């Protein structure tokens with residue numbers, strides 16, 4: 219059989235793309251290396267409410283709705299943000315992914331687990347996908363949705379993601395976790411942040427993003443006086459890299475790259491599910507038309523590259539600029555920055571620009587409002603780094 223599309227990788231983005239393709243009547247196969255969709259879990263499961271409003275997503279996997287968050291800075295600073303609407307949902311990622319796969323199956327997609335893709339070759343009229351063990355599957359086109367650590371894009375001459383940050387996290391029995399908590403400061407993770415996200419009752423996901431020593435920083439977070447007394451077990455973290463920046467090309471003849479494999483990630487927070495879903499939606503739209511026209515050349519598919527970058531490049535770049543600025547700031551500067559950003563007057567003026575998922579506008583707004591001396595401290599720290 220020659221499939222219309224083979225999707226390489228059965229994460230949330232691959233399964234979602236497969237569902238959209240199958241809904242359009244295209245013969246679709248998903249190939250996933252792990253035996254079970256959704257496992258191993260490496261995600262906090264915090265997904266902005268906008269994703270649930272935009273797309274039909276599995277509500278059954280939602281553990282909580284988030285309406286407020288509390289940020290704890292260095293030198294005793296802390297601020298609370300409470301919204302009058304749901305900002306985000308906390309999902310159980312293994313369950314979320316498995317339900318997305320089920321819905322793709324129900325629409326007609328085939329999902330083959332326990333099958334690692336070892337080689338891919340693609341031209342504008344034929345793709346050959348080799349599975350470890352020797353089987354080869356053929357299709358008219360392929361979607362690479364194999365996540366940020368995969369080497370499949372390099373095998374197709376599309377290069378590799380270059381820059382990463384580490385995520386380290388564990389789900390634990392945890393007391394008194396009622397809202398999302400964010401921790402910043404050099405002792406936590408210079409230029410980055412840690413979190414406590416309440417999950418099912420009595421449990422929370424505790425983790426951090428860091429540029430270095432993720433394991434050591436994770437265990438030192440567990441010893442923090444605001445965390446340790448509430449921990450009810452000593453966890454082992456999962457540690458995984460998250461791309462910070464996108465691939466320079468995300469199409470070639472017969473192929474498009476989506477999700478974390480393309481670097482479609484919020485560079486501020488490391489969240490990748492919603493941006494990946496948005497891009498999968500664009501990819502399916504472009505691929506469907508290209509299949510109808512029987513033109514799967516990279517020139518035809520480059521519309522996908524243009525459309526997703528028009529949507530996300532500004533966000534990805536703004537997050538990277540913020541990270542470069544924050545990375546070398548002293549704790550005093552971070553505390554002053556928090557006091558500045560969360561002051562009532564600035565909050566009032568910035569509120570219309572706040573979005574759980576879209577950060578470029580609020581970043582540029584705050585940069586414009588920032589007192590010159592604070593801006594100068596950031597620039598000085600950056601040039602001394």
Ligand SMILES: Cc1cc2nc3c(=O)[nH]c(=O)nc-3n(C[C@H](O)[C@H](O)[C@H](O)COP(=O)(O)OP(=O)(O)OC[C@H]3O[C@@H](n4cnc5c(N)ncnc54)[C@H](O)[C@@H]3O)c2cc1C
Pocket residue numbers: 226227228229230231232249250251252256260261262263264265333334335336363364365366368370385386387425457458459460476477478479483488489490491492494
């Ligand atoms: C600690 C941590 C916390 C996070 N928290 C959040 C969060 O709260 N919210 C959020 O939005 N994002 C979060 N993320 C990021 C999020 O997990 C990813 O952005 C998201 O999973 C990307 O989805 P994807 O489908 O593109 O890739 P993946 O989820 O990585 O799926 C890719 C799939 O491809 C499979 N695969 C890879 N290579 C092959 C191969 N050769 N053959 C067959 N199959 C293959 C993999 O097994 C995997 O199942 C977090 C990440 C980390 C590390």
